[in-house]
Amino acid sequence: MDYQALADLLFPNVTDTPDALEERFPCRSLPEGAVVTRMAPSPTGFVHLGNLVQGLTAERMAHQSGGVLFLRVEDTDAKREVPGAVEVLINTLKHYGISFDEGATIEGDSGNYGPYRQRQRAAIYHVYAKKLVAEGQAYPCFCTEEQLAAMRETQEANKETTGYYGKYAMWRDRSMEDIREQLNAGNPWVLRFKSTGSIENQFKFDDLVKGKLTITENDVDHVLLKSDGIPTYHFAHAVDDHLMRTTHVVRGDEWLPTLPFHIQLFKALGFKLPKYVHIGPLMKMDGTSKRKLSKRKDPELALTYYKAEGFPVEAVYEYIMTLLNSNFEDWRRANADAAADTFKFSPKKLNPAGSLFDYAKLTDVSKNVIARMDATKVYKLLTEWAKEFDPDFGTKLESDPAFAKAILSIGRGGKKPRKDLAVWKDAKDYMGFFYDEYLSAPVFDEKFDSVTIVDVLNRFLEKFDINDDSGVWFDKVKAITEEIGFTTDMKAYKADPTAFKGTVADVSTFIRQAVTGKTNSPDLYTVMQILGYDRTVDRIRKTIENLI
Numbered sequence: 001m002d003y004q005a006l007a008d009l010l011f012p013n014v015t016d017t018p019d020a021l022e023e024r025f026p027c028r029s030l031p032e033g034a035v036v037t038r039m040a041p042s043p044t045g046f047v048h049l050g051n052l053v054q055g056l057t058a059e060r061m062a063h064q065s066g067g068v069l070f071l072r073v074e075d076t077d078a079k080r081e082v083p084g085a086v087e088v089l090i091n092t093l094k095h096y097g098i099s100f101d102e103g104a105t106i107e108g109d110s111g112n113y114g115p116y117r118q119r120q121r122a123a124i125y126h127v128y129a130k131k132l133v134a135e136g137q138a139y140p141c142f143c144t145e146e147q148l149a150a151m152r153e154t155q156e157a158n159k160e161t162t163g164y165y166g167k168y169a170m171w172r173d174r175s176m177e178d179i180r181e182q183l184n185a186g187n188p189w190v191l192r193f194k195s196t197g198s199i200e201n202q203f204k205f206d207d208l209v210k211g212k213l214t215i216t217e218n219d220v221d222h223v224l225l226k227s228d229g230i231p232t233y234h235f236a237h238a239v240d241d242h243l244m245r246t247t248h249v250v251r252g253d254e255w256l257p258t259l260p261f262h263i264q265l266f267k268a269l270g271f272k273l274p275k276y277v278h279i280g281p282l283m284k285m286d287g288t289s290k291r292k293l294s295k296r297k298d299p300e301l302a303l304t305y306y307k308a309e310g311f312p313v314e315a316v317y318e319y320i321m322t323l324l325n326s327n328f329e330d331w332r333r334a335n336a337d338a339a340a341d342t343f344k345f346s347p348k349k350l351n352p353a354g355s356l357f358d359y360a361k362l363t364d365v366s367k368n369v370i371a372r373m374d375a376t377k378v379y380k381l382l383t384e385w386a387k388e389f390d391p392d393f394g395t396k397l398e399s400d401p402a403f404a405k406a407i408l409s410i411g412r413g414g415k416k417p418r419k420d421l422a423v424w425k426d427a428k429d430y431m432g433f434f435y436d437e438y439l440s441a442p443v444f445d446e447k448f449d450s451v452t453i454v455d456v457l458n459r460f461l462e463k464f465d466i467n468d469d470s471g472v473w474f475d476k477v478k479a480i481t482e483e484i485g486f487t488t489d490m491k492a493y494k495a496d497p498t499a500f501k502g503t504v505a506d507v508s509t510f511i512r513q514a515v516t517g518k519t520n521s522p523d524l525y526t527v528m529q530i531l532g533y534d535r536t537v538d539r540i541r542k543t544i545e546n547l548i
């Protein structure tokens, strides 16, 4: 067989050469050890937590080493593509702090190794396709769907491995005449790789996450180019990651089964094999067993979920870091104020079996992250969230920023900041009572009659001075307590509760409920300071009116 003639017949318009491409996309001049890696998502319109796990791993590996992170859009599967998905993808990744040095952007491509959208690279793939044909390493296959289905049936009936291999590879050694005849008839064809591998052979392979793997050679003549001339993932992966000078491939471990083929393909093309970082799936507990997070069953897989709940980006980022590198948490405890990207990330610490997603843990991380923010930042992020997801609350927050910031300052700063908020969605419940429209009417404990409560509130109003410091303020509350036969002596009360009508805690609760509508609130003295004299008094008066 004259393979060069076959190559010319199949790819008459390809005049470019692999050498020319090598020159056009030269090796990058980067410092020793610099990692060049990429995110290569398919634009399906669904960006999920798994994308972020891979993205952050890639981002850290590239930027921590002084290397390059680029974005390649894998749009070879036109059927799966959703309009606008590339924009969603780019914006979402950006929102989560993944910044690319080059690749696809909203405005187009940026960088010297493009195009970065695979459908625009057809001509490049064809150069290598032609080379493989000319070397006798690839061939056209004219099998119809029916023939392939029949082949599969036979294999299944014989209890053989299914696939296009060995004696089943019908077009592997066909003559030029057969091929010409099909081409002349205008029949569609795919380009297949001529595998020289055998499933009898195994070899060792080192994956940066999975460790040492024993790999069985591939014997299947996989498709390289589909009938429309667009490459399969496998072929595009080899060509793109070579020409874009990728040093590390960070991807999901669903690609492990085809890794033997990829290794073979890089070799056949004369490319240096990159290092592989195969990331396990995100799992969750379902009852007592673990399972993969699923798009259908688990809303928390979608990144839009975290935005709507109001998890700050930093919280999601930090949580993923704790998932990826379990020592991140200790590091964070010891370096409370350090920027997260100063943590020394290691892909070797990833759990080979995948990480266990734990919502309670995420919430905990988020509480800590929010507790470390200053009030101005909390105000900014909360308002942004509210404007989108609770516009009425957003308007209130924006109507008086100083007031909102004063509320959000409660318990902030210092060694042990309060951890009231895990998500912005909780904020209204936490602080809504400061706004008259969100204030709910108090429901007092039925143990106490309204005469007593009104008495307490009246006495408080008489003594209340907004200029008191918290000590004086509380002394007044204690004084009222004693005046009405309640006690400030909690020990004595515990010893004999029947000896008293109630305690200082009950008295405080009456006042708290009158002012906040709730039995729980941030420090009541501070709440009154923020509300101011008039609003505090007004609320207490209204409560009295409702009780009598």
Ligand code: GLU
Pocket: 039, 040, 041, 042, 074, 237, 249, 250, 251, 252
């Ligand atoms: N487009 C592939 C995916 O979304 C990319 C895998 C890779 O990173 O190589 O799974």
